[in-house]
Amino acid sequence: MTKPEPLAQQDIKRLRMAGLVLPRAPRPGERWVPRTDAEVHLLREAMRLDQMRQLLLAEVGRLRQASGQRSGAEIREEAAREAARLRECPLSPTLLGVVAAGAAGLTQDETASRLHFAPASVKTNRARVAAILGTRSFGHSIAVCVQAGWVAPGPTRTGVDG
Structure with a gap:
């Protein structure tokens, strides 16, 4: 079994920005509600999958913090601080x-x-x-x-x- 590639920072950012989007309501200002059993089922599954997405993102963050892995932004900030310290x-x-x-x-x-x-x-x-x-x-x-x-x-x- 091959080792999976780590998630890129941009992929994690896209996952954080993603979320459950409900269909448009038939009339402006109204809220969409499921009308059929199939729509109710799909809405429940979508909500379940969105919760799983949020749990997975939390676990990725926890594992990165536990492993000491730093994001690209953190590495760049540290390098900038070090460069400023050594400029003169x-x-x-x-x-x-x-x-x-x-x-x-x-x-x-x-x-x-x-x-x-x-x-x-x-x-x-x-x-x-x-x-x-x-x-x-x-x-x-x-x-x-x-x-x-x-x-x-x-x-x-x-x-x-x-």
């Missing part, structure tokens, strides 16, 4: 130099030599970058800075030959 670079030029050296693949000692810092200062600055950006590690900090466009991956252009 919170790092000083010194810290950006340390990140750029890391992005170029330099070790802590090579970075210290190139930027004329003590190796302990480079270690402290790497930790400071991660703390400022709220990242898990210095490597994650490099990825965030490259993604934001604050530093370019590859050889550094610090103006100091090392």
